[in-house]
Amino acid sequence: xxxxxxxxxxxxxxxxxxxxxxxxxxxxxxxxxxxxxxxxxxxxxxxxxxxxxxxxxxxxxxxxxxxxxxxxxxxxxxxxxxxxxxxxxxxxxxxxxxxxxxxxxxxxxxxxxxxxxxxxxxxxxxxxxxxxxxxxxxxxxxxxxxxxxxxxxxxxxxxxxxxxxxxxxxxxxxxxxxxx
Amino acid sequence: xxxxxxxxxxxxxxxxxxxxxxxxxxxxxxxxxxxxxxxxxxxxxxxxxxxxxxxxxxxxxxxxxxxxxxxxxxxxxxxxxxxxxxxxxxxxxxxxxxxxxxxxxxxxxxxxxxxxxxxxxxxxxxxxxxxxxxxxxxxxxxxxxxxxxxxxxxxxxxxxxxxxxxxxxxxxxxxxxxxxxxxxxxxxxxxxxxxxxxxxxxxxxxxxxxxxxxxxxx
Numbered sequence: 001x002x003x004x005x006x007x008x009x010x011x012x013x014x015x016x017x018x019x020x021x022x023x024x025x026x027x028x029x030x031x032x033x034x035x036x037x038x039x040x041x042x043x044x045x046x047x048x049x050x051x052x053x054x055x056x057x058x059x060x061x062x063x064x065x066x067x068x069x070x071x072x073x074x075x076x077x078x079x080x081x082x083x084x085x086x087x088x089x090x091x092x093x094x095x096x097x098x099x100x101x102x103x104x105x106x107x108x109x110x111x112x113x114x115x116x117x118x119x120x121x122x123x124x125x126x127x128x129x130x131x132x133x134x135x136x137x138x139x140x141x142x143x144x145x146x147x148x149x150x151x152x153x154x155x156x157x158x159x160x161x162x163x164x165x166x167x168x169x170x171x172x173x174x175x176x177x178x179x180x
Numbered sequence: 181x182x183x184x185x186x187x188x189x190x191x192x193x194x195x196x197x198x199x200x201x202x203x204x205x206x207x208x209x210x211x212x213x214x215x216x217x218x219x220x221x222x223x224x225x226x227x228x229x230x231x232x233x234x235x236x237x238x239x240x241x242x243x244x245x246x247x248x249x250x251x252x253x254x255x256x257x258x259x260x261x262x263x264x265x266x267x268x269x270x271x272x273x274x275x276x277x278x279x280x281x282x283x284x285x286x287x288x289x290x291x292x293x294x295x296x297x298x299x300x301x302x303x304x305x306x307x308x309x310x311x312x313x314x315x316x317x318x319x320x321x322x323x324x325x326x327x328x329x330x331x332x333x334x335x336x337x338x339x340x341x342x343x344x345x346x347x348x349x350x351x352x353x354x355x356x357x358x359x360x361x362x363x364x365x366x367x368x369x370x371x372x373x374x375x376x377x378x379x380x381x382x383x384x385x386x387x388x389x390x391x392x393x394x395x396x397x398x
Binding site: 004005007008011012014015018019022023026027030 | 261264265268269271272275278279286290293297
């Protein structure tokens with residue numbers, strides 16, 4: 001066997017091993033990790049708040065920024081539409097589903113989470129109304145700040161967010177105070 | 181006369197007509213015509229004289245500068261082996277593309293490797309020595325063309341990519357906007373892919389070396 005044939009066989013073996021490792025090992029593991037991250041991003045208790053860092057804005061006026069923000073917050077697996085009232089700086093999010101379908105406990109927890117996140121990310125957002133088929137919930141900045149403190153933007157640090165927002169939402173009583 | 185001209189044209193059908201080859205062609209035609217006329221003058225019939233003149237030269241490969249006697253079967257086998265080697269190298273260097281939107285290039289590398297491995301294995305089983313004249317000049321010309329075409333392709337491809345990626349920032353005097361490692365990798369991949377095609381002119385260069393290596397003595 002010539003020297004060149006030996007080189008070809010060695011390179012082929014190396015290429016085949018690398019290909020199998022990447023194609024059948026690394027890529028599926030990476031996809032699974034991404035899928036798990038995406039699943040986590042749909043729930044308030046597992047959501048990674050750093051994912052919304054790109055959508056911080058001092059003003060509510062940018063509709064595409066609002067869309068991107070909410071598509072990166074919990075309940076992003078539910079179709080939604082947005083209405084922005086630029087006079088009152090208020091936002092309406094219309095979820096195209098029922099609370100019953102999603103689960104009442106999850107909806108309540110996620111809505112509080114989304115309200116704190118949105119008001120922390122968008123500085124002049126005065127209040128949010130969430131509409132579902134047959135149900136509606138509204139939160140003002142004042143109401144949220146009374147519970148989570150002011151300014152809300154300081155909560156966006158990952159550790160602080162985890163301690164002062166995410167962990168508290170584990171308690172049904174804590175969430176319940178917004179719906180009593 | 182036309183009969184002889186057609187015959188000489190046929191002899192030179194596969195030759196690249198450089199000024200030297202054209203001179204040779206004219207010289208051969210004039211020699212053949214002279215020979216035919218000579219035979220006719222000696223009393224031979226025109227048809228038979230033309231046939232005799234044609235028989236005096238049945239191939240011109242050995243007369244052309246730059247042609248060499250080559251072991252064709254061995255040369256072709258080694259060319260296929262080189263293509264196979266370069267396909268494997270392409271495949272290895274295209275493996276990082278599996279992580280990007282351009283994974284197809286890596287699958288193409290795999291497909292080419294398998295195809296040429298099959299061709300190579302089939303060729304090794306059909307080894308019969310065939311010797312013929314091959315043109316080193318033509319091979320050198322193909323190599324040169326391959327490098328020129330690749331050079332142009334690379335410059336146009338990467339120039340266009342650079343203009344599309346950085347053009348607006350450069351024109352408006354803004355600093356280049358590369359927001360993180362993911363975007364950096366995305367940009368690098370776009371410049372990396374055309375570079376992989378350098379294996380094509382390298383393969384043509386190898387063909388020329390292999391041709392010289394497989395020269396067969398008289």
